[in-house]
Amino acid sequence: MTKIIKGRQIVEDDATLLRLAEDGSFESVPATGRIIVPLKQWQAQRDSLITRGDVGVWLASDEEVEDIASDLAHFALIALDFPAFIDGRSYSNARLLRDRFGWKGELRAIGDVFKDVILFQHRCGFDAFAVRADKDINEALKGLEDFTEFYQGATDQPLPLFRRRTPV
Amino acid sequence: MYVYDDFDQKIVDQRVAQFRDQTSRYLAGTLTEDEFRPLRLQNGLYIQRHAPMLRVAVPYGELNSKQVRMLAHIARKYDRGYGHFTTRQNIQFNWPALENVPDILADLSTVQMHAIQTSGNCIRNTTSDQFAGVAHDELVDPRPWCEIIRQWSTFHPEFAHLPRKFKIAVNGAVEDRAAILVHDIGITVQKNEAGEIGFAVYVGGGLGRTPVIGALIKPWLEQHHLLSYLDAVLRVYNRYGRRDNKYKARIKILVKAMTPEAFGAKVEQEWAHTKNGPMTLTDAEIHRVAKFFVDPAYEILPGDDAGYLQARATKPAFARWVERNVFGHKQAGYAAVTLSLKKTGVPPGDATDAQLDAVADLSDQYSLGEIRVSHEQNLILPYVKQADLFAVWEQAKAIGFATPNIGLLTDIVCCPGGDFCSLANAKSIPIAEGIQQKFDDLDYLFDLGELDINISGCMNSCGHHHVGHIGILGVDKSGSEWYQISLGGRQGKQASLGKVIGPSFAQDDVPGVIEQIIKVFVEAREADEHFVEVFDRLGMEPFKTRVYGNKTKAVAEATHD
Numbered sequence: 214m215t216k217i218i219k220g221r222q223i224v225e226d227d228a229t230l231l232r233l234a235e236d237g238s239f240e241s242v243p244a245t246g247r248i249i250v251p252l253k254q255w256q257a258q259r260d261s262l263i264t265r266g267d268v269g270v271w272l273a274s275d276e277e278v279e280d281i282a283s284d285l286a287h288f289a290l291i292a293l294d295f296p297a298f299i300d301g302r303s304y305s306n307a308r309l310l311r312d313r314f315g316w317k318g319e320l321r322a323i324g325d326v327f328k329d330v331i332l333f334q335h336r337c338g339f340d341a342f343a344v345r346a347d348k349d350i351n352e353a354l355k356g357l358e359d360f361t362e363f364y365q366g367a368t369d370q371p372l373p374l375f376r377r378r379t380p381v
Numbered sequence: 382m383y384v385y386d387d388f389d390q391k392i393v394d395q396r397v398a399q400f401r402d403q404t405s406r407y408l409a410g411t412l413t414e415d416e417f418r419p420l421r422l423q424n425g426l427y428i429q430r431h432a433p434m435l436r437v438a439v440p441y442g443e444l445n446s447k448q449v450r451m452l453a454h455i456a457r458k459y460d461r462g463y464g465h466f467t468t469r470q471n472i473q474f475n476w477p478a479l480e481n482v483p484d485i486l487a488d489l490s491t492v493q494m495h496a497i498q499t500s501g502n503c504i505r506n507t508t509s510d511q512f513a514g515v516a517h518d519e520l521v522d523p524r525p526w527c528e529i530i531r532q533w534s535t536f537h538p539e540f541a542h543l544p545r546k547f548k549i550a551v552n553g554a555v556e557d558r559a560a561i562l563v564h565d566i567g568i569t570v571q572k573n574e575a576g577e578i579g580f581a582v583y584v585g586g587g588l589g590r591t592p593v594i595g596a597l598i599k600p601w602l603e604q605h606h607l608l609s610y611l612d613a614v615l616r617v618y619n620r621y622g623r624r625d626n627k628y629k630a631r632i633k634i635l636v637k638a639m640t641p642e643a644f645g646a647k648v649e650q651e652w653a654h655t656k657n658g659p660m661t662l663t664d665a666e667i668h669r670v671a672k673f674f675v676d677p678a679y680e681i682l683p684g685d686d687a688g689y690l691q692a693r694a695t696k697p698a699f700a701r702w703v704e705r706n707v708f709g710h711k712q713a714g715y716a717a718v719t720l721s722l723k724k725t726g727v728p729p730g731d732a733t734d735a736q737l738d739a740v741a742d743l744s745d746q747y748s749l750g751e752i753r754v755s756h757e758q759n760l761i762l763p764y765v766k767q768a769d770l771f772a773v774w775e776q777a778k779a780i781g782f783a784t785p786n787i788g789l790l791t792d793i794v795c796c797p798g799g800d801f802c803s804l805a806n807a808k809s810i811p812i813a814e815g816i817q818q819k820f821d822d823l824d825y826l827f828d829l830g831e832l833d834i835n836i837s838g839c840m841n842s843c844g845h846h847h848v849g850h851i852g853i854l855g856v857d858k859s860g861s862e863w864y865q866i867s868l869g870g871r872q873g874k875q876a877s878l879g880k881v882i883g884p885s886f887a888q889d890d891v892p893g894v895i896e897q898i899i900k901v902f903v904e905a906r907e908a909d910e911h912f913v914e915v916f917d918r919l920g921m922e923p924f925k926t927r928v929y930g931n932k933t934k935a936v937a938e939a940t941h942d
Contacts, residue, residue: 301542304542359398360399362391366660373533
């Protein structure tokens with residue numbers, strides 16, 4: 214089984230990520246086990262998937278979290294994709310899910326995830342990281358320690374530094 | 382100026398360690414070139430034509446003498462003995478070795494400096510008026526707001542990977558010396574009738590391939606909401622800015638596509654969710670930051686210093702320098718001095734290590750240890766007593782920084798161009814030098830009056846050629862370098878974009894073409910009209926006729942266009 218970072222620990226990944234085939238068709242859904250389906254598949258097969266209770270959904274960086282806002286209660290987890298780490302849209306999507314739509318469950322970063330972006334992702338509300346297969350996951354975990362203090366508030370620490378530092 | 386506390390210092394120190402780790406992983410091959418590129422760019426590190434180039438942040442253009450000495454040290458120890466001040470008030474070094482950059486950052490951190498976000502697709506160094514805090518026409522000091530924005534934007538996790546670079550400028554004076562209308566966000570700090578501070582917010586300005594003047598989307602933003610509002614603007618841009626084409630990825634394209642009204646409405650909608658949240662600035666924080674920018678203990682001086690007035694009356698060369706390089710101060714008996722980095726024969730904006738050390742000394746002796754960088758690539762001593770101006774002039778002359786040309790034709794704004802920059806299509810420094818040599822008569826320059834020439838070596842417009850009264854753009858045509866000239870651009874509150882005069886010119890012809898353009902102006906000028914006023918009155922035609930009418934003098938590149 215592959216490993217992911219979750220809650221600052223390296224753990225076995227118990228979920229299977231389903232991608233869209235090149236022609237846009239859906240992969241078949243395994244009978245058992247946690248799965249993470251693309252948004253389009255969720256929308257198309259919602260009625261059957263909703264009964265399972267172990268289904269997560271993942272959004273591409275150009276998909277809008279508003280589209281799943283009313284379905285949050287049905288998800289086992291939510292993943293947001295970084296097709297390339299320089300595509301920063303999933304940072305905003307993560308913050309909206311956490312801060313505006315109140316998602317409390319697992320929020321997983323998938324795609325181009327490695328040491329140098331993991332802290333930004335964490336600050337925007339991700340608590341699970343599917344580190345790229347060719348990257349050292351132990352090293353990636355250390356990326357969470359690169360900084361211990363931050364100026365602006367974010368999802369991990371909503372209070373900006375100016376509300377925490379003692380005025381001189 | 383702002384002084385770091387333990388928090389600020391820790392963030393910069395942790396950045397040094399992080400970048401050292403990233404550099405060593407790149408050199409060891411565990412970070413690929415493609416991965417390292419965006420990471421190093423966010424630290425101002427380019428791989429350039431000849432060597433890496435490192436851009437060091439000068440937040441809103443403010444430096445102290447200790448920092449300037451450190452820049453001299455870096456130029457000496459890690460580079461070839463000079464640095465280049467840029468149109469973003471930063472300084473860049475053209476020859477550092479990649480392996481040394483972590484050490485350079487460590488040295489910088491000892492004087493509260495860094496290279497964070499000086500490049501890359503993130504929020505860049507916030508720029509401002511080089512005379513902030515001392516200008517005679519200032520309404521509100523913009524620096525505390527610049528510092529508040531600096532902190533908010535530093536390693537902002539949500540906006541670390543935007544569609545494109547993002548530039549913010551802040552102005553608080555009657556005149557706009559921060560070029561806010563050609564920034565992604567331009568902010569005017571203002572006071573209402575009740576004396577409350579607020580902001581006018583412009584978005585979607587910018588130069589480059591598609592130059593646009595920013596649109597006002599928020600005429601009055603109450604001061605406590607500055608950060609939540611900026612956050613909302615950036616969030617809309619991060620989510621909806623185009624990422625399919627880097628030439629269409631700037632916020633100006635999004636604002637244009639949506640219309641400023643619709644964009645503003647979208648921001649309001651986003652902002653409504655966060656407006657009164659934790660990002661709301663507290664009075665305590667506004668006060669804490671503002672305290673770093675209070676007036677120094679000025680000496681109470683009579684209106685004008687007698688010795689200074691006498692020197693001015695009796696020494697024409699000094700008087701000439703005062704006329705161009707000394708700026709009116711809000712405090713009686715004081716002046717702000719611009720040191721010209723535009724001496725003919727020296728690349729505009731360049732300073733050697735010895736000059737930097739000398740500027741630090743001058744500042745310690747005469748300007749309370751403070752120095753500013755202007756976006757026109759000059760240095761400023763902001764707190765000079767009138768009584769000291771003569772001594773400052775003599776010492777500035779000795780280091781080659783007293784050319785009395787501020788605002789004149791030879792005070793050319795110029796990017797490094799093809800001599801250094803790997804993006805450039807054409808050289809720019811030799812063009813500037815050719816023009817400066819052509820106009821070497823100071824009396825003539827003074828007669829011409831205010832005239833901005835801006836030169837960019839490529840469409841990225843680092844030399845801001847679109848807003849030059851005369852703009853020059855290097856273009857590549859079938860592998861050779863040509864120069865397109867535009868007229869009538871300007872910065873400031875009436876910012877406008879220059880219009881291209883016609884087919885481009887070969888390098889050797891540019892100074893002669895500029896001379897012809899100037900002749901049209903001189904012949905048509907009434908009283909003390911400025912170049913742009915004459916251009917507005919006459920339009921393009923007479924300039925065009927003069928320049929292209931005689932093909933033997935100005936070789937129109939018609940066949941190439």
